Amino acid sequence: MATYYVTKVRKQSVMNKDGNTHEHIIGVVTKLGAFYTNKEVVDSLDAGHEWYTEVEKEPKAKIKKKGYCPKSDCYHNPYLTTDPDHTTKNNLENLPRG
Numbered sequence: 001m002a003t004y005y006v007t008k009v010r011k012q013s014v015m016n017k018d019g020n021t022h023e024h025i026i027g028v029v030t031k032l033g034a035f036y037t038n039k040e041v042v043d044s045l046d047a048g049h050e051w052y053t054e055v056e057k058e059p060k061a062k063i064k065k066k067g068y069c070p071k072s073d074c075y076h077n078p079y080l081t082t083d084p085d086h087t088t089k090n091n092l093e094n095l096p097r098g
């Protein structure tokens with residue numbers, strides 16, 4: 001089994017039916033510079049591989065699958081999240097863009 005370290009996220013801006021826009025994660029970029037879509041990460045998790053965020057001086061946060069984008073009225077899926085811990089700097093949503 002492989003372990004992947006994610007250093008950047010790719011987000012896309014979308015408009016809801018109510019006209020409000022938000023950004024959601026469409027994929028991640030690993031430390032080695034490879035881009036993976038949410039679906040590819042979920043398939044990899046399902047296959048038993050492990051994914052973590054990597055932020056300098058922060059603990060690594062385990063990436064998990066989540067059904068849908070957390071914004072209401074958005075059905076973008078699958079989605080990715082990280083376990084909350086004592087810091088938010090390693091949250092997937094807070095990684096730099098890549």
Ligand SMILES: [Zn+2]
Nearest residue numbers: 024069074076
């Ligand atoms: Zn969304």
